[in-house]
Amino acid sequence: MTRFLPLFPLNMVVFPGEKLNLHIFEPRYKQLIQECQTTGITFGIPAYLHNKVSALGTEVKLLNIEKIHPKGEMDIKTEGLRIIRILDFFKQAPNKFYPAGTIEEVPDLVNEDWQLKIKINESIRQLYSILGINKIFMKLPNNYRVFDIAHHLGLTTEQEYQLLQCPDELSRQEMVWHHLQKILPVVLETEKLKERVKMNGHFKNAVPPNF
Known part of the structure; x- marks a missing residue:
């Protein structure tokens, strides 16, 4: 109609x-x-x-x-x-x-996968922990949808539009899961690099190996 x-x-x-x-x-x-x-x-x-x-x-x-x-x-x-x-x-x-x-x-099917949702939750918590930022899960109910967290995942505007195009909740979950698996290693490596840069010029407690 x-x-x-x-x-x-x-x-x-x-x-x-x-x-x-x-x-x-x-x-x-x-x-x-x-x-x-x-x-x-x-x-x-x-x-x-x-x-x-x-x-x-x-x-x-x-x-x-x-x-x-x-x-x-x-x-x-x-x-x-x-x-x-x-x-x-x-x-x-x-x-x-x-x-x-x-x-x-546009019809929207709420057909989420709870197992996948648990994996997504763990990945997002890991991401926020690495970045040292406040978590949003404290104020999210258990029945939250991907749309409720979409702006907190580091997606580009084009990726957010792709999310809007997904025909159902399961498709959105799969897209978010793949996105998180792609960016988590990058974010982790970036944070490690920042720590190495911070250590530059500091006195290091160097412990030689035992032979």
């Missing part, structure tokens, strides 16, 4: 369930957000990659307008709802300033 939806292309990939804060400053998108507030409409955020609007995006809803600046700029909070496919893109909706398009919802 197709429908007409306002669109807000951005140089990023937005996932279902994601809480996204945006600063709105262009008149066309200020008009869109004002209509979202007064009528409750939603809008789509397709990824703008390689100088064009991509075929896939995420439908989002406005949660709140946090602040309106003196010149009318807005700080807003939004939440991703579902993946959409843009069938037709129009630079301006009828009698509006903002873009729009004919879209259809």
